[in-house]
Amino acid sequence: MNTKTVYRPQAGLTEREYHYCPGCTHGIIHNLVGEVLKERGLIESSVGVASVGCSVMAYEYFDCDMHQAAHGRAPAVATGIKRVRPESTVFTYQGDGDLASIGLAEAVHAAHRGENITIIFVNNAIYGMTGGQMAPTTLLGQQTTTSPHGREKAQAGEPLRVCELLSNVPGATYLERVSVHDPKHVRKAKKALQKAFDIQSGKQGFTLIEFISTCPINWGMEPKDSLDWAVENMIPYYPLGVYKDMTKEDDDA
Amino acid sequence: MNTKTVYRPQAGLTEREYHYCPGCTHGIIHNLVGEVLKERGLIESSVGVASVGCSVMAYEYFDCDMHQAAHGRAPAVATGIKRVRPESTVFTYQGDGDLASIGLAEAVHAAHRGENITIIFVNNAIYGMTGGQMAPTTLLGQQTTTSPHGREKAQAGEPLRVCELLSNVPGATYLERVSVHDPKHVRKAKKALQKAFDIQSGKQGFTLIEFISTCPINWGMEPKDSLDWAVENMIPYYPLGVYKDMTKEDDDA
Amino acid sequence: MSKVLMKGNEAMALAAIKGGADAFFGYPITPQNELPEYLSHHMPANDRVFVQAESEVAAINMVYGAGGAGARVLTSSSSPGIALKQEGISYLAGSEIPCVIINVMRGGPGLGGIQPSQSDYNQITRGGGNGDYKVLSFAPENLQEAVDLIKESFPLADHYRNPVMVAVDGLLGQMMEPITLEETEKTQAAGKKEWAADGGYGERGYRNRIASLYLDPYKLEEHNLKLKGKYDEMREKEQRYEMIETEDADIVFVAYGTMARVARNAVQMLREEGVKVGMIRPISLFPFPKKAFEALPERTHSLITLEMSLGQMHQDVQIINNGRYKLDFFGRTGGVVPEPEEIVEHVRAALKEDA
């Protein structure tokens, strides 16, 4: 009997093994991004922008030209790249600390200008790399190293929802929140990425895909439990779905 | 016959004359803020934060303790003040370049944390102080010194609407957009300010009042024409009204 | 008083509480994270303010607000984070707002690495910001000294109405060492600050303003000369340093922080070989301890600056030196902490060359 490979890992990726902790969903998300760029034939003309966070070394993993940006500034770096190299596919890969905290202005303004770039936004409700501090996305009651008694509304406010926030920025073209906690959702997440990169290829503007992600290490959980925790706690506060789609009208017409 | 003073200027203000250009509505807005703080008996325990913009010298005008903040950072400065002096009434006074451009992250995050402060946001669709450059709020087609052919969507995106953006931030308690182009609207604007400062006094959280304002000099118009231009061009894109009111439920209950 | 073993970052955090810090504003960055983490627990527990800001830029401006409102305020960060704070620090100096900044230095430039480094000397002592301002800055070599300097920094900041920076390299932040600091020690408290803009106009009877803007250049110059007066006072009063076996030294090392600790070993080793080496250990970086050099014996003929950088403090040694001694430099950078043997080797090689 012959065999046919139905899943070959490492598409759109270098041979480098990830440094991520066991069971960290950063890996799944990387795999999806690599796969989509490869399948769409975009990988060789892509420029990725790694941010500062656990995925800081993403520039070692994606098999395309890469920049490593200062903490929070990836959308500005991507703007610089895209403006001078409009034919390249430009994406950023950013954590929630990076994008929603220090880099909020850069993200909102890239959307505001309608930059034709794609942001991969990995929301794990915590600062992974620096050891588990509170992020703007940390849930109420969630313990972190800087919210030792759980995040309190009176002290730190309620968690920021990035897709919802950006949905009111005129320049954003497509915003979707996805999850990778099971194969079905992984498949859906891949579709979202395809849509985002297709929009970019069609020069239709700013796209952001938010991934609900885990941090088993700093959440202090086993990897499988982390997935369950994300489903039970994060998704209710961060509902999955499309938050904005400005291509719809065009499609219908 | 005796007389009764029905309008005495300079309430809540120092004796200093404004340096603003003739007909600039910054003055009207200052007057309202001073009046409300005075009438509410808050002026002597207030701390205002002047930003960088034409109103940089606001610290000379409001008759209360004042800080002058770095460009865009007034909400962070106000956070610092309010956290250590929770009994003071703390407000910022910021232009649209200051708040919506360089200081966007600070404004959104102050709202996000639900800081119990009041932001007076003066939107004149331009950078007044530096000589009329494009702001994030500059209208499409509007000529400025850095959008010489009028703001183009493809180049600079569509104007950012701050109240709308913040309405999706959970921590914001009260958001209203007002105008001062005629006495009726001036009165309404005053009510909005009263509401905002009352919410702060009641420790109910973050409030922002956006003022549609003019810049006769950099718009290149007579003061009266500027008011008309604001009514005809700005208000349609920046509709007046309450964008968020989290006190409603409490009131109804 | 008995000693307790503490992690550097936590010890410094505790010292800040004892120093009377009313408020902390900061943003996470390695290798100083244990400091805000400790404070996130202990500041609220002590009825003080802890805010994790959205960025370093926001943090330093919160410091501006709280400090300008009269509170004793702390922030902490590490090298790239300090770079982001430079505009804010320039504002703090310009508006004469006291505060304490802890900088746990790591390798650069850019993102660099997270290993210990001293390559922030320039951005500490030259100001990374605009204008003719200075930050009073200290560089302890061990945790006890760090703790003591931090406690002292709060009243000093208040006295000068100026930011004070305590700079350690990442190793000091991460290490554990026994320190003497009673949990029960009473905290210092700042007196009422009559200049603070805190909403106390009613009581006070006059209005306070915090600002660094002077549109008239002559007024701005006057303001700068006033600031210079304070820096001159610091130069007069705050030079701190330790002289180590300099009495009979032919060769004198100049080193601070962890590098000074390593160099202490090298001094011993070289002395065992009969080479008369001593060391000046600057504790204050600004003001640079000029007085230490004036106290060197006649016989000293060479100074060797040792740094965990490619030579930043060395510039101050060159300035102080003014042609007097033979100068030499040895440094490692990028997060490498040298071993005493390397220094010994360097000196041996230099001696051979001279001979």
Place this chain on the structure above:
Amino acid sequence: MSKVLMKGNEAMALAAIKGGADAFFGYPITPQNELPEYLSHHMPANDRVFVQAESEVAAINMVYGAGGAGARVLTSSSSPGIALKQEGISYLAGSEIPCVIINVMRGGPGLGGIQPSQSDYNQITRGGGNGDYKVLSFAPENLQEAVDLIKESFPLADHYRNPVMVAVDGLLGQMMEPITLEETEKTQAAGKKEWAADGGYGERGYRNRIASLYLDPYKLEEHNLKLKGKYDEMREKEQRYEMIETEDADIVFVAYGTMARVARNAVQMLREEGVKVGMIRPISLFPFPKKAFEALPERTHSLITLEMSLGQMHQDVQIINNGRYKLDFFGRTGGVVPEPEEIVEHVRAALKEDA
């Protein structure tokens, strides 16, 4: 070639276009606004990129992206804006990305004022950011020189893969002077940059990465030593200066930019009184023109540093000097431009004291 009268900021903008700037990213700030304003019109008209960024921080990071993607990139700002860019500049140096930065300096610290100043010398030459990096930096004294240096800066930035800063005070930005710069002059163009991460992997056959992160301290040190190699090359090749009537000078001024222009008058006035004064005018701030001092005649006995600050370049003079000359300083700060008479008066007083 005939001369045209242009405003400094506009002339510098035009020079950047001629220098081959593919893209500009900046944020408004006085006194440099005419520069982006000019470019907002002329960059698109020349099919180049103009983006008004949301902040200085965003602008410098856009520069990082565009520069790292191989374009010739310009940004401009003024003192507090430069402070905000320090982290970004450190990243640019660390990642070896070429770019040109124009700094039209104003008085500080903090918001300060908007009048001309030279109090950014420290943040230009010492780096305000973290790490052992340097920015090649030039300080022209008139618009023709500014224009020429800007045109030259683009290829220099490419050669060194390092940021190049051209620093003028606000007066140079605001003044009008005739310059020779043909509108029709062909613009320089950068060659293909083989290291650029621009999406050209397919064609190129290998992947490019732009990063400043080196987690292994030994690798980071190696990287720093590589960078140092470039700075040493700059020290060797890029020292620029002008010697003005130094051949027979007893006293030599050291001054740059507008201060040098003012000092030129003072030199004339003093020479008319029989005082033999000359001047070294540094054109490169980093590298500091050490060679100029080596070229002074035997008879020179004093150096007087003149700055529109409280003495920042003076530190470099002290370092170079190494005890050789009697040193003196005269400065005005906060935006005050001194008059030649003040300098003359200062020298007269010093001579009287000496006598």
Place this chain on the structure above:
Amino acid sequence: MAKGRIIIDEDRCKGCGLCIHPCPVDILDLDRSKTNKKGYTPLYVTDPEQCIACSFCAMMCPDNVITVERFVKEGSK
């Protein structure tokens, strides 16, 4: 008869005219025969008798030039 009057702090006026249009009885104009200390042509009242003390002018004045008084009958408070 006038219900009240406005008092103009002439040297503060910047001649912007914002107070003029809102006046319901249309009695305000700039006095083009004058320049004040600042160099502007200041506000004046064309027909004081008409003033109804509505304060609209004062509310619209950015520069705090106008005080408005209502006439009240002796004895009333």
Place this chain on the structure above:
Amino acid sequence: MAKGRIIIDEDRCKGCGLCIHPCPVDILDLDRSKTNKKGYTPLYVTDPEQCIACSFCAMMCPDNVITVERFVKEGSK
């Protein structure tokens, strides 16, 4: 009979177990008798015959450990 098989790049495995639960035929487990080069207990297939080559395991593996092959009849393509 097996419809396909998975190939496990054992030394890349971090023993996180994310691949285990999604397997519809429940044939995956960690091999607690082993540690791989990285020091983790790697994945193994308890009953290869059951594999339906659905790829769920591979899709969930963050570390690119699993290749999935489907058996195809000789001659078919």
Place this chain on the structure above:
Amino acid sequence: MLEEKLIVAGFGGQGVMLMGQILSYAATHEDRNTVWIPSYGPETRGGTANCQVTISDERINSPVVSEPDSLVVMNHPSLAKFENKLKSGGSLFINSSLVEQDGIRDDVDLYPVDANKIALDIGNLKVANMVMLGAYIAVTDLFDKEAIFKVFDELFTGRKEALVALNRKALEAGMDAVSA
């Protein structure tokens, strides 16, 4: 050797900046050295404004004019501010429509020009600056009117072309005003 240093001062909006620039443009055309510097500030546009112009056959060093050879004053506050800087024997041009002549230094040559009135007569108050410029070149003999006309032609193009004739008229009127 020619070296002329000049300060032009007035209200913002009176066109003092442009007046100075025109002199520098004219100097540039004749290949003389020249520097024009503005006083700049974030002040109200209604405030005072001034510029300093140096024109020289030699290299120009310090761009700052501390002791001008000539002073053109368009309003009263500017007279107060700059009168004492004018060098003894220098030329003082005042817009006598707005500036009172009482008490002015007597060690300088005073040229009062009723610039506002002349400009209004020509048809536009805005060209008062060009009236003053006319007076200035007539007295100093620095440029002939053709040199200034040439600058007008360059500056006022497109939609502004209509201004050329008006400004020429104003310049000539200003020249006449002092040659009378």
Place this chain on the structure above:
Amino acid sequence: MLEEKLIVAGFGGQGVMLMGQILSYAATHEDRNTVWIPSYGPETRGGTANCQVTISDERINSPVVSEPDSLVVMNHPSLAKFENKLKSGGSLFINSSLVEQDGIRDDVDLYPVDANKIALDIGNLKVANMVMLGAYIAVTDLFDKEAIFKVFDELFTGRKEALVALNRKALEAGMDAVSA
């Protein structure tokens, strides 16, 4: 004069940091000087970890241990990394459950301890570090077990109190393992 320099190395999660810290705590109690430094990095938590401990009656200068007197190695990669640093004649403690002894330097005193197995026997793999610590104090005679117990009592309070007994047991088992 006593001066002991030690490196403890293993996988993240094996508790090597804590083991070193306990020694520094014990030294602090006895008013000795001590410094503990970690290797830190943004690496995967599953990676290798090590700490360096110095205990001395004299002032401790350089905190970096370049040539340790003792080396405790919990896994194989750590042996490879640190074996050569150990000073000649030093003590090498290996977790023989995971580390092969073949080819180890013969100029050092080797103490193999089957720590994983012993820990499992006691009931929890996680206390393998305390087993090694027991072996270490038994051999070096730096601290008696009471001194370490005191640290346990301080560290494991509240919810962690249950760990005291377990850790004591592990410590004693480790001491026994090398005194046999």
